[in-house]
Amino acid sequence: MAILDLIKNRVSSKSFIDKEIDEIILNNILEAGRLAPSAKNRQPWRFISISDPGVKKILLDACFGAETIKTADKIIAVCTTNINYNMPNGQPAHVFDLSVATAFMMMQAEHEGVGSCIVTTYNEELIRELLTVPFSMRVFSLLALGYTAVDKSNEIFKERKSLKDVHNKEHW
Ligand SMILES: Cc1cc2nc3c(=O)[nH]c(=O)nc-3n(C[C@H](O)[C@H](O)[C@H](O)COP(=O)(O)O)c2cc1C
Structure with a gap:
């Protein structure tokens, strides 16, 4: 699929069906993050993939019971190293840097037919403890991944400002 079509098709998936993401597909998604550009090529990220039901259960508490986290097959904690x-x-x-890496992973997920949603509504301290994130580093966001039951056969309506509202030529 052309990149713009992938972008038009992508939506944040708020719940997922009970279907496992293949390890190869997960690795492709992580690869997209690994290969993302970063300032001075410092690559200040650590991606922690989570699929263990016990860990997910505690993570769910830290995310205030969010349905996205509850039903996600895999969750990638996008953490900083610097x-x-x-x-x-x-x-x-x-x-x-971490936003670009996350966007790259989301687009690879879309390409793989995997739904995704950025989740930033959580108690960071609880997640840091759960995932043994070192003291000076942060849990930047979570990327929930899974298959969705959303029918994308109809064109998706994107609630977005028009191009003329967000783009000017030569001056503000
Ligand atoms: C920085 C950022 C933080 C977000 N945090 C959350 C979140 O905590 N929980 C959630 O359900 N969605 C979250 N989202 C998803 C947005 O709500 C969603 O991208 C937005 O409403 C546009 O919808 P779309 O992704 O379906 O096009 C976040 C998205 C971004 C970019």
Whole structure:
């Protein structure tokens, strides 16, 4: 599928069906994150994939019982390894870097027919403890993955601002 069609097709999946994601597919998704660009190529990320039911149960509590986490087959905790580097424009690099890596993983998931949803509604301290994330590092976000029962045969309506509202030529 053409990239723009993949982008148009993708939606955040809020619940998943009971179907396992193949290890090869999961690795392809992780590969997409690994190969993402980052400021100064510092690659300040650690991806922790979670599928163990016991770990998922505790994770679910830390996510306040979110259906997305409850039904996800796999969850990738997107963690930082370095939050101290600022880009030449003065803005923190890790926010940009981990967002790009997450977007790459989401698009690979879409290509593989796997649904995804970024989850940022959680108690970070509980997750840090659960996943033994070192003290100076952060759990940036969770990426819930699974198969969905959503019928994508009809065109998906994207609630987005129009291009003319978000794009100007030559000046603001
Ligand atoms: C930075 C970020 C944080 C998000 N956090 C959550 C979240 O905590 N829980 C959730 O269900 N969805 C979360 N989402 C998904 C957004 O709600 C969703 O992307 C947005 O409503 C647009 O819908 P779409 O992804 O289906 O196009 C998050 C998305 C982004 C980009």
